[in-house]
Amino acid sequence: MGLISNMHLYDSTIPSGNAYKVRLLLSHLKIPYTTTNLNILSVPPETRSVEFLAMNPNGRIPTLVLNDGTVLAESNAILFYLAEGTDYLPDDKLQKAQALQWLFFEQYSHEPYVAVWKFRTYWAPGGFDDLCESEVKKLRERGQEAIDVMETHLGSGREWFVGDHYSIADIALYAYTSAAEMIGFKIDGSVKAWLKRVEQQEEWIKIKNDPTGKCLS
Template sequence: MHLYDSTIPSGNAYKVQLLLSHLRTPYTTTSLNILSTPPETRSSQFLALNPNGRIPVLVLDDGTPLAESNAILFYLAEGTAYLPDDRIARAQVLQWLFFEQYSHEPYIAVWKYRTYWHPTGFSDLTSPQITTLKERGQAALEVMERHLAGRDWFVGTAYSIADIALYAYTSAAEAVEFSVGANVAAWLRRVEGTEGWVRIKKDETGKNPN
């Protein structure tokens, strides 16, 4: 398998790297520069792999490309302990994958990107836009905090790709000045204690302290 990620650490790529590490699946990587103008993700070769021009893309051994981090997680987790067999539990996993993409990643990931790497930071956003990003990101963390009361994991009683998808950007939330509650903080430590857990790749630009 071959994973396209970015030269800067991407939480969306990290989800895939984390699951591949749990599964001990060997893979090779190409890291694209998404900060160049145009980004390397917009080359015709890369657009042939993902018409949406974004990493991560996983190219399977038969050459089939698969984009969208959570779709890649779902594919890789099939038949493993990271995706339950039970019908409702599988749907609940999807519930959290969609929550992550609609209510969490668009705010916390964008906030992180703007904090560390965006060429103009927050300066091209209006003050209400900045407030909305922060409030919605924080609201997503509150949803997680409430759901985790009395629970170890997002779905059922086992660590799954729902946790992996949510962990990627939640693990960076405090560093970019969101508040993380006690339940989420304890869950972050639980994820970090799982077999095969790896840290997100290092930021070679030196802007991101992790």
């Protein structure tokens, strides 16, 4: 595959869906790596340390350090890099663009609502208390809209989001959708069946446990 082994992943101590995407693909590809878990709940978060900001000025996880020291940030960019030349990214030009389409959808229309709802449900001090009613409503509605888009796409007879194969499009969307029903979003039949298909893939791993005990996924 030409991929570099002995990578180092900066993850969070609590279960991050964005970091989970990377861990899941690394597991599928059987690529060895080491991990540093950073406390993003501390004040300030460990991702805002001088050392980490020197590596990733955006101060976020996941961050992947390649064997040659090159730093790669942003979960879906990391997925794209790791999947290049593997079965997890289509060779076909159009299907590759469609995979990117779903990665962009996940980060723009899905993650900002479903992931934020999950974080506020379990870990944010005060939960939703600092948001006005309209802001809470927007989070809920936009998150559900994204999941409904997924249901419509899969409900047309598709097993996977792009072509006929499991790909990084599925991995990106799986991470937070797998927790969506537990935090109150409605998951319909096609998405439920797709979640099960993802979990049947070789070398699938579950998202890590929450050391705070607040999230039981």
